[in-house]
Amino acid sequence: MPQELATAELARILRGEALPPGRAWTDLLDAAIAHGVLPLLAAEARRQGGGHGIEALNRAAPAEAALVMLRVRELRAALDALGRSGVTPLVIKGAHLQWTHYGTPELRPRTDTDLLIAERDAATTRLVLESLGYQPLAHVTGDVAFTQFHHWRDDGAGARHALDVHRRVANPRAFAGALTFEEMTAERIPIPELGPNAWGPCSVHALLLAAIHRTAHHANSDRLIWLYDVRQLCASLTAEDWSRLVVDAMRGGVAPYVGSALARAGALLGARAPAAVLKQLLDAPAGCDAAVFSGAGGRPRDVLVSDWRHLRGWGVRARFLREHLLPSPSYMRSRYPGSSAGLLPFLYVHRALAGLARLSRK
Numbered sequence: 001m002p003q004e005l006a007t008a009e010l011a012r013i014l015r016g017e018a019l020p021p022g023r024a025w026t027d028l029l030d031a032a033i034a035h036g037v038l039p040l041l042a043a044e045a046r047r048q049g050g051g052h053g054i055e056a057l058n059r060a061a062p063a064e065a066a067l068v069m070l071r072v073r074e075l076r077a078a079l080d081a082l083g084r085s086g087v088t089p090l091v092i093k094g095a096h097l098q099w100t101h102y103g104t105p106e107l108r109p110r111t112d113t114d115l116l117i118a119e120r121d122a123a124t125t126r127l128v129l130e131s132l133g134y135q136p137l138a139h140v141t142g143d144v145a146f147t148q149f150h151h152w153r154d155d156g157a158g159a160r161h162a163l164d165v166h167r168r169v170a171n172p173r174a175f176a177g178a179l180t181f182e183e184m185t186a187e188r189i190p191i192p193e194l195g196p197n198a199w200g201p202c203s204v205h206a207l208l209l210a211a212i213h214r215t216a217h218h219a220n221s222d223r224l225i226w227l228y229d230v231r232q233l234c235a236s237l238t239a240e241d242w243s244r245l246v247v248d249a250m251r252g253g254v255a256p257y258v259g260s261a262l263a264r265a266g267a268l269l270g271a272r273a274p275a276a277v278l279k280q281l282l283d284a285p286a287g288c289d290a291a292v293f294s295g296a297g298g299r300p301r302d303v304l305v306s307d308w309r310h311l312r313g314w315g316v317r318a319r320f321l322r323e324h325l326l327p328s329p330s331y332m333r334s335r336y337p338g339s340s341a342g343l344l345p346f347l348y349v350h351r352a353l354a355g356l357a358r359l360s361r362k
Helices: 003-014 026-034 038-047 060-084 094-100 119-131 181-186 203-218 224-236 239-251 255-269 275-283 300-310 314-325 329-335 341-359
Strands: 090-092 113-116 148-154 160-166
Touching: 003 026, 003 038, 003 224, 003 255, 026 038, 060 119, 060 160, 090 094, 090 181, 094 113, 094 203, 094 224, 119 148, 119 160, 181 203, 203 224, 203 239, 203 255, 224 255, 239 255, 239 275, 255 275, 300 314, 329 341
Parallel strands: 113 160
Antiparallel strands: 090 113, 148 160
C-alpha cells in the first residue's frame, strides 16, 4: 500500500470510522509503527469488536504495557535523584502526555523521555545521571548552538532507557523566546504516577510545545502520533484555555504554527478547535522566520543563518561557530573510531567539508 494511502487509512480508522470488512491488517502494520500509533490502532480495532485479523495488533498492547512499567521505575529513580540534588525538571512531550492525556499510558508509545531543565541545572543534571549509570551519547554539545544532551542506560531487564534533556523548548534560536522553562514551571502540574518530583506543563503550554516541536524540528510533519497528541490536548482545553492559547501563541510569534498543527490534526484526526480561534492563529503574522520554518521546512543552511541573525554579540557568535566547527575531541573520536590523535586536524577539515555539502540539502 502506498505511504500516503496507508496514512489516510490509518487516520480514518483513528477518527473512529468503521473498519473496512476483510481488511488485510498486515498492509497497515508498517505504517502504524512508523507513525507511532500501533497501540492506538489496536485499541480502535478492539473497540469496534475485532474480528478483522488483528492478532498482530493485539500483541502490541502487552509489550508496550510491560515497557511502560520498566520505564516508570527507571524514570522515578532518576527524577528522585535529581530532586535530591535540587533539580526539578519538567517531563515533556510523550512522557508527559501518556500519563495526562491518554486513557492508559501504553496507548502513547515513545522511544525516549524528554526533560526540560533550567540552564543553570545542566551540569548538575549530567553529574546526577552519570552517577546513576547513564552514559552520555556522543554528539555535538554546547551552550549556544546545541542546547540539549542525551544519556542512556540499559537496566538489565532488556530495556534501554534514553533521556533527552533540553535547556530550551527548541534548538533553533528563532523559537528561544516562544515559551520558556520559567513560564512553564509557573503553571506546571504534578504527574503522581512518576513520583513527587515529577511535573509536566499545563495543557495550554503542552499544546504550544507540541506545535513548536512539529515546526522547529520536524518540518511540519504529519506524523500521526504527534497530531494525535494535539487532538488529545484540544479535547482538554476550556474556553479560557483557548483564549490563553491565542494570546501566548501570538506573544511568542508562533501563532501560525500552532494554527497549522490544529488544522492538520483536525483534518486527519478530527481534532476540535473553535473556528474563531483557528482563524486568529492562522491569520496572525509569524515572528519566527516564517520563510525558513513554514511549509516543509527550509534547508539546514537557512536554519543556520536564522540562528546567526538571532544571536546578539560577537562573543556569542564566536562560540556558536566554534560549537559547529570544532566539536570536542571526544566527539570526533566517537565519530571517527580508530583514528589516531594526529589525524584530528584532518578529521575536522573532513567534517567541515561534509557539513557544507549537507547545508545545501533540504
